[in-house]
Amino acid sequence: MASFSLGIEGRRALVCGASKGLGRACAEALAAAGCDLVICARTDAPLQAAAQAIRAASGREVQAVACDVTTEAGRAALVAVGPDPDILVTNAAGPAPGRFEDWGEAEWGAALAANMVAPLQLIRALVPAMRARGWGRIVNITSGAVKAPLPMLGLSNGARAGLTGAVGGIAREVAKDGVTINNLLPGHFATDRLEAYYAALAAARGQPLEAVRAAVAAANPTGRVGDPAEFGALCAMLCSAHAGYVTGQNLLLDGGAFPGLF
Ligand code: NAP
Numbered sequence: 001m002a003s004f005s006l007g008i009e010g011r012r013a014l015v016c017g018a019s020k021g022l023g024r025a026c027a028e029a030l031a032a033a034g035c036d037l038v039i040c041a042r043t044d045a046p047l048q049a050a051a052q053a054i055r056a057a058s059g060r061e062v063q064a065v066a067c068d069v070t071t072e073a074g075r076a077a078l079v080a081v082g083p084d085p086d087i088l089v090t091n092a093a094g095p096a097p098g099r100f101e102d103w104g105e106a107e108w109g110a111a112l113a114a115n116m117v118a119p120l121q122l123i124r125a126l127v128p129a130m131r132a133r134g135w136g137r138i139v140n141i142t143s144g145a146v147k148a149p150l151p152m153l154g155l156s157n158g159a160r161a162g163l164t165g166a167v168g169g170i171a172r173e174v175a176k177d178g179v180t181i182n183n184l185l186p187g188h189f190a191t192d193r194l195e196a197y198y199a200a201l202a203a204a205r206g207q208p209l210e211a212v213r214a215a216v217a218a219a220n221p222t223g224r225v226g227d228p229a230e231f232g233a234l235c236a237m238l239c240s241a242h243a244g245y246v247t248g249q250n251l252l253l254d255g256g257a258f259p260g261l262f
Contacts, residue, residue: 006237006240007241007242008239008241009033011086013087014085015027015037015039016039016078019041020041022091025228025232026089029235030232030239034060037060038063039054039062040065088138089235092119093114094160095110097153103155119140130178130179131177137238138167140167142164144252148258149161180246181247184253186254188216188255190227219257221256
């Protein structure tokens, strides 16, 4: 085989949380595969810079919408610019770590709104046109914590597990119409979020940042953390023309860190 196409040239993709990190890597991979993009993040300047960089690298059309996808107004602004995508990648920052004793209804409500209800509302808004067209790909960026819940991250563990359960059912409802819904579960990827995690660990352990970085990498079977480009490439593969029989799945990208068989 001389070359292999993902078969999504000319498709339109809406990628949330895409000015940096994993969302940006997904946007870059989809643009490289020939998709035109609508991307968003809350902060306009880095978002515009990301859009410009992706445009220059791929030659594809990239529209940028500064908005907060965890609010109804933010989602409305995004959907107004990209009302009819073939591909949707949902993503937003996760809740801060903390102690479960400190979390009342307000904290749980905010976490569920951001990491469960927001992606579900975007899916609700955009899936009818995908179904009508008979083709669609939806990827939710969740967390390895869905398989192995982490201490101190209860808000994230709970909200993401809720999203996982909800889309598990929805994926089976829309499968007949050519729409797939899958979740990508990152372990440790080299993004700003991971840098913040290193800093918190270094403070908690009283260790230098470099020692914490080295320990996190050494604890992984691969001896390293993930490259966001690896994450983006798998996202693009799940969004490809060839992945129509993969749906309702939770794919862990963690270098083998999770020790279970399933
Ligand atoms: P990141 O490097 O901090 O990037 C997050 C991106 O999303 C930025 O573009 C950010 O821009 C945007 N964003 C955040 N909240 C948003 C919102 N409410 N509305 C619109 N855009 C928003 O984070 P990441 O490492 O890529 O993580 C992405 C997701 O994966 C997060 O939910 C994270 O918890 C999860 N995760 C990451 C790892 C990892 O190792 N990296 C591991 C497990 C889970 P603005 O701040 O300008 O909005």
